[in-house]
Amino acid sequence: MDGAIDENCDEKVKIINRECEYDVSKKLICSKVPYFRNMFNSGLKESKQNVVKLDFNEIAFDSFINWILSDFLTIKMDMVIFLNEMADYLMMRGYISSYCHEFFHCNFNADYLPDVLPQVTKVSKLIKSETVDNFICRYFLLIANTNSFLKYPVEAVEAILKLDLMIYSEYQIFESIMKWVNHKKDSRLQTLPHLLSYVRWCFIDSVDLSKIKDNEYIKNLLNFGSIISSSGESKFDRSNQKFFITFIDIIDGEIPKVRIHLYNDKMYSLPIGDFTQNDDISLEFVYGDRTSDILFDSGTKGIRIDWINHTFRWLDSEFLISTYYGDIGRLIIKFQINLSEFSCFLDENATELPNPISNEYLLLESNGKIILIGKTRREKKLFGIFPVLNHEWFQGFRKRKHSFHATVLDNVVYILTKDLEFIEFNYETRSYNKSEPFKYDCAFEFDSVYLTSHQTKDDMIILVDKTSEIGRIHVYCTKRSKWTYNYADISNDEFDFTAFTAAFLSLKNIKPAFGHKFFPTQ
CATH class of the missing domain: 1.25.40.420 (Serine Threonine Protein Phosphatase 5, Tetratricopeptide repeat)
Structure with a gap:
């Protein structure tokens, strides 16, 4: 063809990218970039005129040209997605795209959101x-x-x-x-x-x-x-995305499944359907618009749900749950405002604890903050950090068998100990209360229950006995400081009840089973 590359001639090609011009060796750029090799072997007018006009982000393209000339590739967060899109267009998906993917997921955090938002589109390949x-x-x-x-x-x-x-x-x-x-x-x-x-x-x-x-x-x-x-009438109430959710193990062939139900604040149930376990679901923290990560059992276990494909992956191994908390610390917590953090024993005196050391602790999300509830290493006394700002607590989180369950509602931490003592500690007023509501009327054991709640805008602490045949739910009304008993059909003899927890969920990708509609208030 007329535009075929002469291996013995090293002529220059002019590349015009927006306002920038580059004179590059045709032989060199064609040896490295399939797009240009195909172009100059195609007989198109660019191959005859040796002029190519492109329209890429200037910083990304400049880094790309430097790589062509020096084999040195500079990647920065303010152009990594542009660079990846350009690599895809220039038919270099394998080499540059792999570096872009690794760079983004290793370095992205809350600090970089202003750099990322202008780059992403609905069809961008690195991240949408x-x-x-x-x-x-x-x-x-x-x-x-x-x-x-x-x-x-x-x-x-x-x-x-x-x-x-x-x-909320x-x-x-x-x-x-x-x-x-x-x-x-x-x-x-x-x-x-x-x-x-x-x-x-x-x-x-x-x-x-x-x-x-x-x-x-x-x-x-x-x-x-x-x-x-x-402002007019908004169609969507953003504060209406909090639910309780249950997972029930389903025995159906060799592939594990869970059946998922949602519950609104009035504990009305909405069946969502059966989900199949798929351990090929990505574990990247920032992943997908149709997935949800849900923690349960006081934050010691988790599940990633793909609502569209009706699949899930457990996040319950020590490696996976510690990686999850490590990502939270790395992506967000290390940048948190230096609030007035304090630590104290959870007792009547709320004695200050200057240097807490613990192997047994829980990390609980508390309405825009993360608090830590633990036991001291030697005395085994309960303590709290309000809020926890040192991201090393997140990096060091390990899944262990705990001797207490905990949840937080507004400014109050609720704890159920192994002896079934129920503790309330207000970390603003530092008030403390301990009771034994189940001492004489207890048909469950410590290891068989879940303790959960929403983080605010509610007055219920939920305790679920997962071994009960009919799924017995104990509800503590915080306004009346009183326990009541409710019953919900969340399990039966055929299936094993797995979890009950509170969660933020976007309903746009969740489709109820059997043609059900969402709760009237939704």
């Missing part, structure tokens, strides 16, 4: 925009408590606030906006009216609205009323 959005939505409350969030440019904050974030109330959106504005109020105060438009005001209750109106900045906003009215 829906996957990044899924990560942001699930962990927004933790991300909003990081120094990283306070440094985000307004464009990144806007991109985040428009998502269907998993929150729209007041939390308002709080995150005010934290961001206050961090540099002289330059950011002017953005406040616009950012307030991302609050879905029709879902704000009267108590929260009254608190907002008492804010000093809001009092000085002359157009606050118009901001509320102009």
Whole structure:
């Protein structure tokens, strides 16, 4: 062909990428890049004119040209996705794409969200925009408590606030906006009216609205009323994404399955269906827009669910659960705002514990923070860290047999000990209460129960006896400080009850079984 490469001639080819021009050896670039080799062997006009026009991100393409000339590839988070897309277009999926994939998943964290958001699309191959959005939505409350969030440019904050974030109330959106504005109020105060438009005001209750109106900045906003009215009627209530969920082992051939049910706040059940175990599901922390990671048994076990393919993978081995917490620490916790962390014994005196050392501890998500409940190594006394900011606790988490169950609701930690003592500890007021509600009426053992709750906006602590034939549920009403008994058909003689826990879930990919509709309040 007329444009065939002459191996004995090393002529130059001019590459024009947006505003930049490069004169590169045709022989060299064709030896390394299949796209150019095919082009110059095709007889196309570019092969005759030795001029190629491209439209790639300038930083990514400049790094690519440097690699062509020096075999040295520079990858940075602000262009890694652009570079991967370019490599795919230039038919170099195997080499450069593999480095991009490894770099992204080894280095991505909350600090880099402003770099990643402008790069991702619905079809980007390294990671799709829906996957990044899924990560942001699930962990927004933790991300909003990081120094990283306070440094985000307004464009990144806007991109985040428009998502269907998993929150307990729209007041939390308002709080995150005010934290961001206050961090540099002289330059950011002017953005406040616009950012307030991302609050879905029709879902704000009267108590929260009254608190907002008492804010000093809001009092000085002359157009606050118009901001509320102009937001209109939002179709989706972001605070309505909290559920209880059960997993029941199903005996159906050789392949393990679980049957999943959701429960709303009134404990009405909604069957979702049977899911098949698939240990080929990726373990990358930031993975997929149709998956959910759910922890249970006081955060010592977990499951990753693919809602579209009806498959799951357990996260219950020591390696997998420790890796999960290690990722949380690396991606988010290490950037958390330096709040007033304190540690103390969980007793009547709440004595300060300056240097806690423990092999037995739980990490509990608490409405935008992570708290730690453990036992001291020698005295075996219960203690807490509120909140835990040292990400080394996450890196060092190990799955062990625990001598207590724990959950947290608002500012109160609820603990069930191996002796079936029930402890309440308010980590704000440092008040303590211990009781023995099951001393004379107990048909279960410590190892056969789950203790769980939502993190806020609720008044129930749930204790489930997983060995009961009919799935006995004990409910502690925090407002009345009283236990009651409810019964739910969450198990039977044929199947083994596996877990009951609270979880944030996006319903967009979850389809109920048997044509059921979601709860009326959903």
